[in-house]
Amino acid sequence: MRRLLTCLLIAVAAFTSAPAYAMQTVPPGNRNVEQPPIPGASVRRTKGTKTTFDRKYEKVYELLSSDHELMGKIRKTAAAYGIEPIHIIGALVGEHTYNVDAYDRLQSYYVKAASYAGESFRFAYDGEDVDTFIDRPEFAGCNGKSDSYQLWSCREDVWETDFRGKTVGGKKFPDNRFSAVFFQPFYAGQTFGLGQINPLTALMLSDLVTRVSGYPKLSEKDASGVYKAIMQPDISLAFVAASVRTSIDDYKRIAGMDISDNPGLTATLYNVGNSRQRAAALAAKNHGGATVWPEENYYGWLINDKLDELKALN
Numbered sequence: 001m002r003r004l005l006t007c008l009l010i011a012v013a014a015f016t017s018a019p020a021y022a023m024q025t026v027p028p029g030n031r032n033v034e035q036p037p038i039p040g041a042s043v044r045r046t047k048g049t050k051t052t053f054d055r056k057y058e059k060v061y062e063l064l065s066s067d068h069e070l071m072g073k074i075r076k077t078a079a080a081y082g083i084e085p086i087h088i089i090g091a092l093v094g095e096h097t098y099n100v101d102a103y104d105r106l107q108s109y110y111v112k113a114a115s116y117a118g119e120s121f122r123f124a125y126d127g128e129d130v131d132t133f134i135d136r137p138e139f140a141g142c143n144g145k146s147d148s149y150q151l152w153s154c155r156e157d158v159w160e161t162d163f164r165g166k167t168v169g170g171k172k173f174p175d176n177r178f179s180a181v182f183f184q185p186f187y188a189g190q191t192f193g194l195g196q197i198n199p200l201t202a203l204m205l206s207d208l209v210t211r212v213s214g215y216p217k218l219s220e221k222d223a224s225g226v227y228k229a230i231m232q233p234d235i236s237l238a239f240v241a242a243s244v245r246t247s248i249d250d251y252k253r254i255a256g257m258d259i260s261d262n263p264g265l266t267a268t269l270y271n272v273g274n275s276r277q278r279a280a281a282l283a284a285k286n287h288g289g290a291t292v293w294p295e296e297n298y299y300g301w302l303i304n305d306k307l308d309e310l311k312a313l314n
Contacts, residue, residue, distance in 0.1 A: 025257075026258065030264060030305065061309070071085075071313060086307070088241055091195065091240050091267055094299040095195070106194075116224075138158050138162045142155050148217075148218075159178040179200035194236045195230070195239055199223070205242040206218040244266050247259070247269040247270070248260050250279045251282075253279075263310075264305075267299055267300040271300065
């Protein structure tokens with residue numbers, strides 16, 4: 001019922017090209033005085049590698065402050081997508097503080113990407129390729145959507161309402177995210193490269209990245225091509241920027257809120273995803289009542305807490 005309500009909220013919002021109320025600018029800074037709880041998986045992963053969050057933060061900060069080539073690429077990419085560099089910095093710092101360890105140099109990311117170049121991958125679940133799966137009649141309503149963000153968002157919504165945790169045509173599907181079931185063949189939760197991009201996210205943002213940055217459009221039929229794109233640092237930065245740009249636009253269009261002055265919020269959305277659903281839920285909370293501001297999670301809280309230090313990298 002919760003998932004169905006969310007989908008209905010999004011559908012209603014989609015018919016409105018702009019909010020019927022005045023745009024509100026979300027104030028800077030954290031809404032929470034103390035950092036929200038860090039997930040246990042992140043804590044265990046960090047302890048397992050015999051390090052700390054502070055040390056991981058210091059390592060990625062050192063990478064950014066010492067690698068002038070990388071910072072130049074960040075500034076250029078941010079300008080292309082009409083966002084401030086701090087939004088890309090925040091996403092990278094959050095990922096490498098809580099999810100993975102940073103390499104010491106940008107060149108190491110290129111070397112890692114090269115190791116994936118000749119590999120053969122496929123997006124599938126239980127022997128069924130995703131391109132076959134999305135040919136099922138339940139997805140027919142998505143076929144008229146030409147933009148990759150709208151198309152894959154629609155398919156993700158259908159997964160939530162019609163397949164997740166259900167048995168369809170005699171086949172039982174996991175009670176898990178679409179991206180985890182079909183788009184992460186190595187292990188659930190795995191993301192890749194400098195930007196730690198999820199393959200489904202890359203497919204969603206492919207049209208925007210092609211339009212702005214000129215990189216080839218991605219296809220679910222070419223999993224190796226998707227991995228190659230998100231592992232390459234230059235292309236990965238474009239997807240990070242596209243993700244931030246899309247989150248900002250979703251909150252403006254659906255919730256009537258401008259979050260572009262709050263890097264902790266854009267970092268939070270980069271971490272948790274589903275900006276359409278979250279903007280719709282926020283719009284519902286604000287319907288006819290006092291203003292409820294969006295809140296940062298543990299990941300975004302760090303970015304706002306370290307904002308002066310991180311902005312100095314710009």
